[in-house]
Amino acid sequence: MAETPEGAPIWADATFPDIEAAKSFYGDVLGWSFGESSPEFGNYTQAYADGKAVAAVSPPMPGQEAPAAWCLYLASSDAAATAGKVRDSGGQVLMEPMRVGDFGTMVLAADPGGAVFGVWQPDTHKGFEAQAVPGAxxxxxxxxxxxxxxxxxxxxxxxxxxxxxxxxxxxxxxxxxxxxxxxxxxxxxxxxxxxxxxxxxxxxxxxxxxxxxxxxxxxxxxxxxxxxxxxxxxxxxxxxxxxxxxxxxxxxxxxxxxxxxxxxx
The missing domain is CATH 3.10.180.10 (2,3-Dihydroxybiphenyl 1,2-Dioxygenase, domain 1)
Known part of the structure; x- marks a missing residue:
């Protein structure tokens, strides 16, 4: 699979208070099927369209009352360096660079207007396996x-x-x-x-x-x-x-x- 260019959308996931209801809704509307939840990663669950990984859903982290929301991740070859640029450019780092198993490194940030987005430095998880096809x-x-x-x-x-x-x-x-x-x-x-x-x-x-x-x-x-x-x-x-x-x-x-x-x- 071709490497995602720096700054291009690479992944999307969402946090839902009721993850089973979310799976039922998006399964019906977008035709998604779902993989096994990963308890070691907070029950993070990948969604698939025609067998290709296209997104993921998860419950809020314990103790968090996060509203349901989608998050887009932009590709970075160095998540820590991108986090530094966020700070230097007037944005806010909401979650410092965090290694996620051997999948990659993530950052959560907000632009100066408050729009929240993610940064993903891929390792074994390369991001979207399909784009611009139904469900993706x-x-x-x-x-x-x-x-x-x-x-x-x-x-x-x-x-x-x-x-x-x-x-x-x-x-x-x-x-x-x-x-x-x-x-x-x-x-x-x-x-x-x-x-x-x-x-x-x-x-x-x-x-x-x-x-x-x-x-x-x-x-x-x-x-x-x-x-x-x-x-x-x-x-x-x-x-x-x-x-x-x-x-x-x-x-x-x-x-x-x-x-x-x-x-x-």
Whole structure:
């Protein structure tokens, strides 16, 4: 498997107060199957789409009252060095570099606007075994009320080139590695209640966006936005029954022309 470039999304996992309910929900909506829980790693449980590892779920650590939330991990060849860059660039290290068995080293951090993300330095766990196929991760966007801070912060961690959408109605940027877009950044508007913090929105691929939304809402999810067709695919944003935000996208159903992007700065 090809090595994940520095700064590219490499893994996604989520913490749920009720892990069995989460497995039932995502198994139904995204077609996931699940491996054995790992008691030595806090009952961390990998999810599979068509036999390929695509994400993981786990209960909160003992003593933690963490809300349900998805976390995106960005690839790093040196997690400790990236943690140092987080501090030096105005972010916050929420969990110092921690070795996870022989799987790799992780860091949890937040950008200056408060959006939480992970850093993963892979060893035996190389990250996603599939992307952009039904059930697998496809894309992610930093939703923030401080877009200028995010656009300065993330390129200090990784070799991103920031490209902004040429549209006065929306403040959206794309972070490129070389010619490849690997992460989006969206300014949160007044449509978001003030109590909703900045966060990273993870997109999972589905074969049919409307069918996935119907299944999710039937199972207790709340539809936040969409379904809407775009040049990138037909997508919708949801909160799962335990409150974790995520999006689904059918990348085969596209509409309209790709937006123009210009180098920021």
């Amino acid at each position: 991760f496809c894309w992610a966007e930093v939703f923030t009320r401080a877009p200028e801070k995010s656009d300065t912060f993330f390129p200090r961690l990784f070799p991103y080139r920031v490209k902004k959408m040429e549209d006065d109605a929306i403040d959206f940027a794309v972070y490129n590695l070389g010619e490849d877009a690997v992460l989006g950044r969206m300014k949160m508007t007044d449509d978001f209640p003030p109590e909703v913090p900045s966060y990273v929105n993870v997109f999972f691929t589905v074969a049919d966006c409307d069918a996935a939304v119907a299944k999710a809402t039937e199972r207790g999810a709340v539809l936040r936005f969409g379904p809407m067709s775009s040049p990138f695919g037909r997508f919708a944003a949801l909160s799962d029954p335990q409150g974790a935000e995520f999006s689904v996208i059918d990348v085969t159903t596209t509409e309209g022309e790709m937006p123009s992007l210009r180098d920021a700065g």
